[in-house]
Amino acid sequence: MVTIAEVARRAGVSPSTVSYVLSGKRAISVETRERVRRSIRELGYHPNAGARALAGNRSHVIALMMPLRTDMYLPVMMEIALAVATTARSHNYDVLLLTGEEGASAVRRIADSASADAMILMDVELDDERLPLLDEIAPPAVLIGQPADPSGLTCVDLDFAAAGASCVAHLAGLGHREIALIGEAPAVYERHTGFAERTLAGARAAAREHGVRMLHRPTEGTYDAVAAQLTRVFDERPGTTGLVVQNEAAIEPLLSLLRQQGRAVPEDISVVAICPEQVAAQASVRLTSVALPAQEMGRRAVERVVERLDGTVQPSLDLLAPELTHRTSSGPAPA
Amino acid sequence: MVTIAEVARRAGVSPSTVSYVLSGKRAISVETRERVRRSIRELGYHPNAGARALAGNRSHVIALMMPLRTDMYLPVMMEIALAVATTARSHNYDVLLLTGEEGASAVRRIADSASADAMILMDVELDDERLPLLDEIAPPAVLIGQPADPSGLTCVDLDFAAAGASCVAHLAGLGHREIALIGEAPAVYERHTGFAERTLAGARAAAREHGVRMLHRPTEGTYDAVAAQLTRVFDERPGTTGLVVQNEAAIEPLLSLLRQQGRAVPEDISVVAICPEQVAAQASVRLTSVALPAQEMGRRAVERVVERLDGTVQPSLDLLAPELTHRTSSGPAPA
DNA sequence: AGGCTTCATCGAAGCGCTTCGACAACTGCT
DNA sequence: AGCAGTTGTCGAAGCGCTTCGATGAAGCCT
Numbered sequence: 063m064v065t066i067a068e069v070a071r072r073a074g075v076s077p078s079t080v081s082y083v084l085s086g087k088r089a090i091s092v093e094t095r096e097r098v099r100r101s102i103r104e105l106g107y108h109p110n111a112g113a114r115a116l117a118g119n120r121s122h123v124i125a126l127m128m129p130l131r132t133d134m135y136l137p138v139m140m141e142i143a144l145a146v147a148t149t150a151r152s153h154n155y156d157v158l159l160l161t162g163e164e165g166a167s168a169v170r171r172i173a174d175s176a177s178a179d180a181m182i183l184m185d186v187e188l189d190d191e192r193l194p195l196l197d198e199i200a201p202p203a204v205l206i207g208q209p210a211d212p213s214g215l216t217c218v219d220l221d222f223a224a225a226g227a228s229c230v231a232h233l234a235g236l237g238h239r240e241i242a243l244i245g246e247a248p249a250v251y252e253r254h255t256g257f258a259e260r261t262l263a264g265a266r267a268a269a270r271e272h273g274v275r276m277l278h279r280p281t282e283g284t285y286d287a288v289a290a291q292l293t294r295v296f297d298e299r300p301g302t303t304g305l306v307v308q309n310e311a312a313i314e315p316l317l318s319l320l321r322q323q324g325r326a327v328p329e330d331i332s333v334v335a336i337c338p339e340q341v342a343a344q345a346s347v348r349l350t351s352v353a354l355p356a357q358e359m360g361r362r363a364v365e366r367v368v369e370r371l372d373g374t375v376q377p378s379l380d381l382l383a384p385e386l387t388h389r390t391s392s393g394p395a396p397a
Numbered sequence: 398m399v400t401i402a403e404v405a406r407r408a409g410v411s412p413s414t415v416s417y418v419l420s421g422k423r424a425i426s427v428e429t430r431e432r433v434r435r436s437i438r439e440l441g442y443h444p445n446a447g448a449r450a451l452a453g454n455r456s457h458v459i460a461l462m463m464p465l466r467t468d469m470y471l472p473v474m475m476e477i478a479l480a481v482a483t484t485a486r487s488h489n490y491d492v493l494l495l496t497g498e499e500g501a502s503a504v505r506r507i508a509d510s511a512s513a514d515a516m517i518l519m520d521v522e523l524d525d526e527r528l529p530l531l532d533e534i535a536p537p538a539v540l541i542g543q544p545a546d547p548s549g550l551t552c553v554d555l556d557f558a559a560a561g562a563s564c565v566a567h568l569a570g571l572g573h574r575e576i577a578l579i580g581e582a583p584a585v586y587e588r589h590t591g592f593a594e595r596t597l598a599g600a601r602a603a604a605r606e607h608g609v610r611m612l613h614r615p616t617e618g619t620y621d622a623v624a625a626q627l628t629r630v631f632d633e634r635p636g637t638t639g640l641v642v643q644n645e646a647a648i649e650p651l652l653s654l655l656r657q658q659g660r661a662v663p664e665d666i667s668v669v670a671i672c673p674e675q676v677a678a679q680a681s682v683r684l685t686s687v688a689l690p691a692q693e694m695g696r697r698a699v700e701r702v703v704e705r706l707d708g709t710v711q712p713s714l715d716l717l718a719p720e721l722t723h724r725t726s727s728g729p730a731p732a
Numbered sequence: 733a734g735g736c737t738t739c740a741t742c743g744a745a746g747c748g749c750t751t752c753g754a755c756a757a758c759t760g761c762t
Numbered sequence: 763a764g765c766a767g768t769t770g771t772c773g774a775a776g777c778g779c780t781t782c783g784a785t786g787a788a789g790c791c792t
Binding site: 398400401402412413416417420422423444445447448449450451452453454 | 777778779780781782
């Protein structure tokens with residue numbers, strides 16, 4: 063194992079000088095700096111992480127806590143996690159992956175053991191059990207998602223209310239007067255998941271504003287469940303000409319069912335989805351959609367973390383504006 | 398911050414005694430042990446990770462390296478990652494998440510800085526650039542996937558050759574005589590990804606053995622690409638009555654297309670997939686499938702790591718036997 | 733009873749790094 | 763010429779833990 067002492071010896075300086083070259087916390091002459099750098103390169107030196115954490119009081123690690131529920135959105139979560147990890151690396155942090163399984167106690171453990179300098183909590187729920195703990199611990203936390211009361215917290219999230227509204231506005235602008243929101247599984251609403259409720263609220267408000275009638279139908283992602291909900295929609299509101307879908311699993315079944323029923327997209331019925339770009343672009347119909355900017359959220363979360371870590375910025379709510387991309391699944395309402 | 402010294406003082410013992418209670422490396426009387434434990438509990442003590450790593454020469458961290466390519470299988474990777482993390486926790490390890498982006502140099506960095514006691518490499522390719530490095534570093538590595546030459550390495554993987562074979566055998570057993578393997582994207586084969594090639598080889602061998610004719614058609618996961626490949630299959634071999642699908646993205650488009658073409662599943666055509674259980678069970682037709690045991694692989698990988706870490710076991714190739722579940726998408730070949 | 737083990741505990745060293753204060757060598761004033 | 767300030771470097775302390783050797787007490791044998 064290569065130590066800082068060996069690097070120092072080879073460069074003809076003291077260990078502390080090497081440390082200062084590495085951290086830049088004191089001025090070092092150009093020649094010395096270069097000599098040290100060369101020595102580091104030639105020996106392939108990487109500072110011992112434990113020693114560095116102990117002496118420096120920072121671990122150079124960001125903890126990433128998965129949601130308590132991992133029954134859904136695996137791809138989205140993975141995308142966020144990858145974005146967090148790569149962005150973190152670009153700021154010289156590593157990422158510790160914590161599962162929801164350990165629950166709130168993981169927050170305590172990581173904080174107490176100084177395993178991480180900061181934490182990112184994914185997919186926080188409106189009333190997340192981990193939140194009260196955040197006040198009691200030293201390392202700053204950034205939330206992906208939005209709890210009921212985000213005051214005093216640093217949050218990054220898509221503005222789901224605006225996303226719901228923009229889907230409705232899009233359809234209204236195309237002349238649709240009766241629409242339905244095909245939502246997440248009922249369980250998601252029952253546990254008051256923030257993003258689902260905010261999307262719904264945003265959509266309802268927009269519907270009111272534009273004088274559009276809107277049904278809300280939560281659904282499981284299975285083919286049969288989607289079929290049942292779709293039938294209900296058209297039974298109750300035969301004049302429905304627009305669908306907003308916020309349920310990744312339901313998308314393909316839905317398109318497939320419409321095809322089977324002889325309802326052409328977008329001639330007879332328009333579909334707007336709230337889902338990852340990739341899903342929208344790869345679906346059997348190229349879907350008009352509001353993107354779920356997973357990567358962007360991961361990236362921003364890390365940037366908020368870094369800011370908190372090396373400046374004294376205020377906690378803030380960072381809502382990404384939804385971007386609706388018009389593809390081929392939506393068009394003017396049939397006459 | 399609570400230190401071991403405080404725990405010791407409160408329990409009326411020396412710090413070293415507390416350490417021995419924690420590690421169990423020396424005999425401690427029952428009363429002392431209990432007193433120390435109580436003290437730990439009451440103070441909410443968690444050992445400082447950095448100090449522990451430095452003094453003990455083990456970080457209690459397992460590094461999980463994502464594949465170099467992350468363009469695919471995000472849900473599967475996420476499942477593996479979650480299984481790795483939870484299993485690791487149950488053995489008192491944390492997991493450091495490394496992206497492929499950093500490439501092979503991440504192996505060096507983690508080893509040199511002693512950031513992890515072991516590493517798990519996901520989705521290794523036949524000729525993975527990270528492999529040569531593994532010989533040069535101290536921490537043991539476990540691979541998920543199988544390189545060209547697995548000798549001397551500890552690997553965990555589904556037995557894809559057997560998986561391919563069992564799909565073909567299943568169809569052959571139902572009387573099918575002409576089948577097609579709808580595979581991953583061409584790029585996957587071009588870069589010689591192990592699992593895709595082994596599946597193909599296994600399927601081919603089984604086809605030969607059972608006297609079945611088999612076409613192999615790699616395909617992108619888009620609707621249009623699947624449609625094109627499907628057309629080609631039925632043009633070239635109108636007698637095709639069985640499909641093996643190894644391409645998650647292609648599944649729904651495929652089922653949807655068959656429906657549109659008026660080919661009933663499984664009356665006219667049988668479909669067998671190699672995909673995660675959940676996908677097979679939630680598809681628009683309940684698919685006969687060989688499961689991709691993501692969780693099991695993650696779990697096993699950690700167990701191999703732990704074995705390597707605290708015993709001296711030999712490197713080994715751990716191939717999971719494929720399990721084919723018969724659902725409603727496959728049946729007797731039409732007369 | 734004296735010497736040997738065994739058991740339970742302690743004290744101190746040291747893991748590799750960061751950081752603080754000290755200091756020598758310059759610089760630029762007056 | 764003499765002094766204050768600046769710049770570049772060093773030595774040493776100390777971060778909180780593990781572990782090694784030492785030690786005292788207790789139990790066992792002859």
